[in-house]
Amino acid sequence: MSTTTVFRSRFPRAAENLNRYGLAAARGLDDIGQMAWFGGVALAHIPHALRNYRKETLRLVAQIGMGTGAMAVIGGTVAIVGFVTLSGSSLVAIQGSPRWATSASRRSPDSSPR
Structure with a gap:
């Protein structure tokens, strides 16, 4: 044992x-x-696939390439939407800040926020 x-x-x-x-x-x-x-x-096995499945290999490579292109388009769209949102919100902030400054200066010194 x-x-x-x-x-x-x-x-x-x-x-x-x-x-x-x-x-x-x-x-x-x-x-x-x-x-x-x-x-x-x-x-x-890559040489075997290229020799015997030429059309299918080209179709898959084209499909993968288009998928990458579609991802780039979506990524570009996200960047553009983010930029437009950022610029729009900054315009609102710029236009709103003088209004807040004048309303704060009109407040009397002895009035406190409740």
Whole structure:
């Protein structure tokens, strides 16, 4: 009987905790390795996709390009709306500030706000 088998049979909860928490770093490295392998396989299949699925590849590239353009248009619209709102509110503030200044100066010194 191996040491691992004896340890697991005598201390099942400790063995489970060791598997769960002690091997977390190894699981992280395993995940990184799987992602790297997937990336390598995907890059290796690019020539096959370009050779056999030429029209579909062009359609997807065009669709992605238009999606980026649409995002730029929406981003530009948001910037313009923000600028118009900012300029409009600053005009209201500029026109309203002299009015508040004159109403504050008309108040008598002994009157306090309630």
